[in-house]
Amino acid sequence: MPNVLIVGSTRGLGQGLLKAYLSRPSTHIFGTTRSASSSEAADNVTYVTGVDVAKENAGDEIVSKIKSRGETLDIVIVSAGYFGLESFDSPDWAKQVQMYTTSSIGPVFIVQKLVKADLLKPGSKIILVSSESGSITLRHESEGGGNYGHHASKAALNMVGKLLSLDVKDKNIAVGIVHPSFMRTEMTKGVGFDKYWDAGGDIAVTPDEAADSLVKFIDTFDMSKTGQYWAPRGPSDIGTAEPVLGKDLPTPLQLPW
Numbered sequence: 408m409p410n411v412l413i414v415g416s417t418r419g420l421g422q423g424l425l426k427a428y429l430s431r432p433s434t435h436i437f438g439t440t441r442s443a444s445s446s447e448a449a450d451n452v453t454y455v456t457g458v459d460v461a462k463e464n465a466g467d468e469i470v471s472k473i474k475s476r477g478e479t480l481d482i483v484i485v486s487a488g489y490f491g492l493e494s495f496d497s498p499d500w501a502k503q504v505q506m507y508t509t510s511s512i513g514p515v516f517i518v519q520k521l522v523k524a525d526l527l528k529p530g531s532k533i534i535l536v537s538s539e540s541g542s543i544t545l546r547h548e549s550e551g552g553g554n555y556g557h558h559a560s561k562a563a564l565n566m567v568g569k570l571l572s573l574d575v576k577d578k579n580i581a582v583g584i585v586h587p588s589f590m591r592t593e594m595t596k597g598v599g600f601d602k603y604w605d606a607g608g609d610i611a612v613t614p615d616e617a618a619d620s621l622v623k624f625i626d627t628f629d630m631s632k633t634g635q636y637w638a639p640r641g642p643s644d645i646g647t648a649e650p651v652l653g654k655d656l657p658t659p660l661q662l663p664w
């Protein structure tokens with residue numbers, strides 16, 4: 408039975424991924440929650456509670472729960488994320504610390520603990536949920552600057568993913584970095600981006616739609632793409648893709664760093 412770990416499974420994309428894997432036969436899902444309690448789980452879901460990815464012990468918490476069940480993992484997806492709005496006039500120290508610890512530092516410690524605990528078998532896959540906002544190449548004058556912590560913490564995650572892919576290559580563990588698409592979630596609503604949900608032809612998708620696309624992408628993801636940065640749903644929701652990369656781009660789209 409394949410075992411899937413979803414880090415950050417309570418809302419948005421993480422919850423969509425949990426539902427998508429739940430619909431697959433013979434799949435067991437471990438879903439982390441930051442709070443100490445969780446909603447009632449289906450038979451093939453185990454919640455790992457009290458996991459704050461911005462804290463150093465997050466990996467230990469996950470390892471101890473999975474080890475206590477005597478399981479190993481086939482797929483690990485780190486989806487947890489936080490977006491704090493900033494501008495040049497109001498950069499925010501505390502928000503930046505939260506974004507970097509959540510997006511770029513936490514994943515290193517979680518993946519390292521899982522691998523060192525031998526919870527990932529050869530052939531397993533690690534997917535780090537980044538964003539096209541982490542691509543330096545895709546930044547373009549049409550969208551301006553600002554949101555330093557959001558963009559830069561995802562750029563740092565991209566670097567982390569590349570380095571981790573090199574560290575676990577000889578174990579035959581594939582590491583992918585993905586932009587899941589622009590989604591109608593609390594994250595985008597919380598920073599006022601819901602005003603763009605319907606702009607330019609309904610570009611924002613539900614987290615369930617994004618999760619379905621990501622799960623299909625993960626099915627095809629293997630060592631041939633390890634250390635790479637991909638947009639499974641292609642360029643349509645990436646406003647700077649055409650101005651920077653040109654027309655007639657494929658789906659899925661490999662993104663530039």
Ligand SMILES: NC(=O)c1ccc[n+]([C@@H]2O[C@H](COP(=O)([O-])OP(=O)(O)OC[C@H]3O[C@@H](n4cnc5c(N)ncnc54)[C@H](OP(=O)(O)O)[C@@H]3O)[C@@H](O)[C@H]2O)c1
Pocket residue numbers: 414415416417418419420421440441442458459460461485486487488489509536537538539586587588589590591592593594595614
């Ligand atoms: N939404 C988009 O358009 C978009 C675009 C590109 C990339 N992404 C990326 O996609 C991922 C999911 O985004 P989303 O829109 O689904 O976000 P969301 O709706 O705001 O959900 C965020 C999830 O992350 C968890 N989380 C946040 N901080 C955490 C922490 N310190 N420790 C543990 N869990 C934590 C939340 O748990 P709680 O319930 O405990 O808060 C929640 O489950 C993020 O990495 C995001 O950067 C999103």
